[in-house]
Amino acid sequence: MTTLAIRGGRVIDPANGIDATADVLIVDGQIAAVGPDAGKDASETVDASGLVVCPGFVDIHCHLREPGFEHKETIETGTLAAARGGFTTVCAMPNTEPPTDSAAAVEFVLHTAQTQGHVRVLPIGCVTRGRAGKELADLAELAQAGAVAFSDDGSPVVDPHLMRRALEYAAMLGTPVIEHSEDPALSAGGVMHEGWVSTRLGLSGIPAAAEEAAVARNVALARETGSPIHCAHVSTAGSVEIVRSAKARGVAVTAEVTPHHLALTHEAVMQSGREAPGGLAYDTNAKVNPPLRTPEDVEACVAGLLDGTIDCIATDHAPHASQDKVCEFDAAAMGISGLETAFAQSLSAVPLEKVIAALTVAPAAVLGLERHVVKIGTLSEGAPGDVTIIDPKAEWTVEPETFASRGKNTPLAGRTLKGKVVGTVFGGKMAWQA
Amino acid sequence: MTQEPALQIATPLDARTPWTRRHLLDLDELSRDEIETILETTDAMKEIMGREVPRVPALRGRTIVTLFYEASTRTRASFELAGKALGADVINVAAGGSSVEKGESLIDTVRTLEAIGAEVLVMRHPAAGAPYLVARHLSASVVNGGDGQHAHPTQALLDLYTMRAHIGDMRDKRVVIVGDIAHSRVVRSNIWGLAAMGAKVVVCGPPTLLPAGMRHGQQQTEEPLALPHVEVETNIDTALEGADVVMALRLQKERMHGGLIPSIREYATLYQITPERLARAKTGALVMHPGPINEGVEISPEVATSLQSVIEEQVTNGVAVRMAVLYLLARGKA
Secondary structure, eight states: OOEEEEEEEEEEEGGGTEEEEEEEEEETTEEEEEETTTTTTOSEEEEOTTSEEEEOEEEEEEOOOTTTOTTTOOHHHHHHHHHHTTEEEEEEOSOSSSOSOSHHHHHHHHHHHHHHOSSEEEEOBOSBGGGOSSSBOOHHHHHHHTOOOBOOTTSOOOOHHHHHHHHHHHHHHTOOEEEOOOOHHHHTTOOEESSHHHHHHTOOEEOHHHHHHHHHHHHHHHHHHOOOEEEOSOOSHHHHHHHHHHHHTTOOEEEEEOHHHHHOOTHHHHOOSSOOGGGOOOOGGGOOSSOOOOHHHHHHHHHHHHTTSSOEEOOOBOOOOHHHHSSOTTTSOOOBOOTTTHHHHHHTTSOHHHHHHHHTHHHHHHHTGGGTSTTTTSOOTTSBSOEEEEEEEEEEEOOGGGOSSSOOOOTTTTOEEEEEEEEEEETTEEEEEO | OOOOOOOOOSOHHHHHSOOOOSOBOOGGGOOHHHHHHHHHHHHHHHHHHTSSSOOOOTTTTOEEEEEESSOOSHHHHHHHHHHHHTTOEEEEEEOOSOHHHHTOOHHHHHHHHHHTTOSEEEEEESSTTHHHHHHHHOSSEEEEEEETTTBOHHHHHHHHHHHHHHHOOOTTOEEEEESOOTTOHHHHHHHHHHHHTTOEEEEESOGGGSOTTOOTTOOOOOOTTSOOOOEEESOHHHHHTTOSEEEEOOOOGGGGGGGSOSOHHHHHHHHOBOHHHHTTSOTTOEEEOOSOOOBTTTBOHHHHTSTTBOHHHHHHHHHHHHHHHHHHHHTTOO
C-alpha cells in the first residue's frame, strides 16, 4: 500500500463544496480522504502550506499532433506540457494524420499514452470519415474503442444535414459531439478578426458572424434533434448571447472558452510587447482560430463564464513547429501552445475558485467523463489520485524556450503572469514538480 | 577637364531633421518633418534628373536588391532606375510564386541576398507584413515596395510630392480617393501620409469595397492605433464636391467574383470619374491614378488625358522619390 499526503494546503474541491485548509490523502492511486490531519500517517508527504490544492485539471480540447505531426508535438511531450500546466487528463482532438476515425487509431492514441504519456489521455474520434465532412465515421466502433466524444475540430461539419444525422446517431451512443463553429464561406481567406486592427494591417478578416452563424445553426440542430451539442472555443459576444438564450429555452447546448479568448484581444496581432520594426509586430503567435477578438468580446466571454452560459475553460492547445510560425502572417499556421500558460492566463481574467471549477468538475461534466473515469475532476473518496498544487500568488515570466511542449508558439513570451502550478500528482504519483 | 559635379544634396534639411531611420516600411511612423525631408530631398533628385547626364555617384559601391514576389513593371523599374541614377549596383530578383510554394522560406531567401552583399532590399510581397518580418531578421535596410493590401509607402510619397508640386501646403485640402478602398495598399499609405500633412481625406466606393470600420454614416473607432479618421462616402457626387484632388484607383477585374460588385459595367456607371462628375470638384482639381489604368472603368479617357491629369507626372516623380528614399537610407552605409 502506497500512500501520499498533500498536507496543509487550502483545498478547493468545487464538486464537493470544499474550500478549507486540509490534507489530501491518496492511497493506492485513489483519493482516500480529505480533512484536517487526514494525511498525518502517510508514508510520503508533500507540504502544501500556503498553497492551493485542487483536483487535477481536465482539458477537453487539445491537440497532441501524434500520429502524423510529431515535429509539432508528441503524446509524450504534450502530456508533459499538460502536467506542467496542472492537467492530469487531456482529451486529444482527432485532426492527426491519419485522423482518429477508426478503432485502430483510437487504440494507437490510448496505447501510446499508456506507454509514453505523463498524464491520462482520452481520445476524441472524428465525426466524419477522414474529417472530410462527407459521411459519418463508424461512430459506434469509435465509442467502443474508447473515444469519449466526436469532433472534426479544426474544421466544422459544414453540411447541416450530416451534422443533424451525427447528432441523432451519437445520442444513441451517449457520446457528445463537439463542433468547431465556423461558417467557412464567411471566414474564407481570413487570418485574423475583422475589425480596425485588420483594416490597419491590411490583413483579411474573419467576421464575428462566421462563428455566430454556425453557433446559431448548432443550437437549431440541437433543439431539432433533442441531442446535446458542445460548442468549442466560443469567442464572440454574439455567440455567448446565442448560447445564453438557447440554454434559457432548455436546449442541450454547452460551450467552452479558451484562456486566450478570456484575456487577449486582436491588438495582440499588431503589438507583441516586444520591439518591432515599424512598430507593427504582425505576431504570428497571436494567429489563432477562432481569432482573438475585441475587448467587448473578451468581456462577454468572461461574463458568460461567470454566469454559467459558458460551461468551462478548454485550452485548444495547438502546438506548432517554429517554421510554421516564423513566416509571413498569411502563411503562418493558426494556433497557440496553451497548456503551460492556461491556468495563469485564466486567472488573469477570472477569480481563482471559478478558474478551478472551470478546469475540473465543469469540463468533466460537459463531456460526461465520469462514464470513463469515476469521479474525475473531484477529490471525492474513490476519485483518481489526480491533484494539482498551485501557488496563486507566484509571479513568473513566460519563457517559451523552457516549455515542455514542442510548440513554443505563444503570444505571451516575455510576459509576467501571476499564479503558478507548482506540482501535479497523477494517479498518486508526482507527474511534475516545480 | 571638368570634374564630375559633386552631389549637392547634403541638404540644409539634414540639419533641421536628420534622417535616422533604417527602413521605410510605411508612412505611419513618419513625422511631418520626416516626410518633408523626403520630399525636399526629392526636389534635389528632380534637379539631377533634369541634367544632361542624369547620374551622380552618391551611392557608388552600394548594392541594392529588388526582390519582387508579385509582377510589377513600373514600381520595379522605377526603383532600378533610381538606384542606377545614384550610381548604386542594382540587382533585380523576380521570385515567382510565393516563397512557401517554392519550398524556400522568405527569411532564407533574404539572408542569402544579404550574404551576397545587399545593403538595401526593396521588396514587394503579396502577404501584408512580409517586409516587417524581413526587417526583424536582417541588418540591411528594407524598403517596402508594396505588401499585400497593407502599404505602399513610396507610391504615397510620390502622390504627396505631386500634390505638393501643384498645390503647395496640403493643410485642409480635400483629397478624394475613389474605388476599391478595402483591398488597396495605396490608400492605406496615402491616408497616413495625407493625415500627417494635414489634408482631409475622403474615401468613396460601394460598401463592399470599403474595409471593416469604414462604413458610410458609421462611427469610426476612437482607438489611438487605428488608421486616422477619414470621411466615407458611397455617393461619388457628394464625395467630389469641392475636391482639391481626385484619385481614382484601379479596379481589379477579379473583384466581380465573390459578390463585391455586380459587374464592371455597373461599377463604371456608379463610380467612373467623368468630366461631368469632375466638374463638382474645385476648378483645376488634380486628377491622379496610381496606375495601371483601366480606361473606361474607373476613369474616362477624356479625364485621364485632360489637362487636370497628372498621372504621367506621378510616374516621373516616382523615380525621383525613390532616389530620395534610397539615398537617405543607403548613404550612411560603409
